[in-house]
Amino acid sequence: MSVRDSEIQGPAWDLSTEYASPDAPELQRDLDRATALMDEMEALAPALVDAGASSVAGASLAAGASSAAGSLSAAGAIPAAQGMRKLADEAEVLLRNVGVFANCLLSVDSCDEAAQVLNGRLQNYRQRYADLLQPLTQFCDLADEPTIDAYLGDPQVAPSAFLVRHARERRHELLSLPEEGLVNGLSQDGIQAWGNLYDQLSGTLSCKVLVDNEHREMGLAEASGLLQKPDDRLRRNAWQAINEAWEGHEETCAAAINAIAGWRLELCRKRSLRRPVHFLDAPVHMNRIHRDTLEALLQVSAEHREMAQRAARLQAAAYGKTAIGPWDSRAPAPVISEDQGPGIAFADAIRLIADAYAGVHPEMGDFVHMMVRNRWIEGSRGNSKRPGAYCTGFAKSRTPRVYTTFTGGASDVMTLAHELGHAYHSWVMRDLPESQRSYGMSLAETASTFGETLVRDAMLQQAGAPQARLEVAWEDMSALVTFVLNIPTRFEFEKGFYERRQERPLRPAELKSLMSEAWNTWYGDAVSEPDPMFWASKLHFYISGLSFYNFPYLFGYLFSLGLYARRQAEDTDFYPRYVALLRDTGRMTAEDLAERHLDTDIRQPEFWRDALGALAPRVNAFEELLQQAGRAPAA
């Protein structure tokens, strides 16, 4: 039995509601309007810059004297700042709208010439916009309290209060304006250059992978693609080849990672004039959480390490081994049954997702059908489509779009459920002021993981083909292993590295043993060997713009699972609380959000324990599935 191909693949999306084409007159009108708005911003800038420069000259800011940071009393600049904010809001919506349009076109056809040209043109607009925004950011950071109160007194500016006040929590770190300017200017050829060097290297490195008894030379991207293949030996060969390639450049990578961390640590030291600045302050603040929350999160992950290790050992058993290898992080489910079952048609996938969503509330199910009806989902199987899946949205119409390539596999259904969760999140926020619709990375995956979990549970409850069931449960276990073992491994390495880097740069051998220690701590004997070169092969350690690009993943995963556990434990009024929580994600810290909508203190371990504890039955169910397939480990 087979479902016809045309029934399986999804529909193409409709972008014509925004613009007819990249050179449509209405698109040009939006860009012209953005230019006019930016001209007006430019005219207002001197009033802000003068206020900033003159007040700082004699202020306590640079000297770090006893008074609170910043004494910019630029009352005269308030109307200019307010005007600037309104102009910027309008310009940003237009620029984002055009940018999203160009990206959507390029996703479907990466060779779309007109979209390429449009994207190139947009770069200048974006750069100009970013430059023009600088004086306003400075004003908001430096002005004294009464000035900021007055600034936020304007009803059109008031909605940005959370963003402004949250940014001001780090005012004590500010250096004098000329110093900030110097740091900014030098970073181009400093920290950013090291990040660029790494990107350059990883883009051009090649390695030799043993494929079918012969060595094949290929780029790192192609080799890491092999890590997703079902052939265990091939994955291992690819991993070895990638690591050998990085070992040939370990001195370069060590120089880069030491310089990137050294730069940040030196800045922390310089910014510690008023009170000590820790290297975790910036990443924690950026994610709108507190240090205590991070500690609680890691503590509870450590408590549940054994459960995650058990999941990893079960995955290993499915492949006929006792421990997973470091090359198995993205391994697919092994083939346990030739009967793959029929492919899932797009319409059936939508019905499944909508039904699962509707189990929370009918509105959520209706939303899924509306996305299809409005043709806001791209799910076709075009030849020049880019891989991957994402959710985006048009800023003008405030309508979401979901991009995916639907080929009828169980994992395609999960991906679609995940992206529709993102879309739902933005949909419930559609009437909020622009400045309250963006959220930190830590809360960004709340609705997506929640939606994915809903659909996964629904699929596991249906009696499908064994292979399809295994694939659904497999991804569930892979997520558990990634989030509760691999992410903390990365965090522990990075934290340990920053602590030791304060004394001196670390040698490649030291970086390797630090990384191996972290692997052993978290994976224990669930992994056959550590991944000593992970500090070099993982791009995340070389992003010059932000550090500790790891714990936000753990937070997001566990936060949504905690919500899910709440939904199962409670109550009939879960849905209105869920929507209210999502709506507040752009105007509250995660702690305030949890306090208000879940009556819980996430700085304490309990919430996280509930989240992780709810996973134990799923690990058991996975074991049962393997037993039925004759793949469970010997008892």
Ligand SMILES: [Zn+2]
């Ligand atoms: Zn996501």
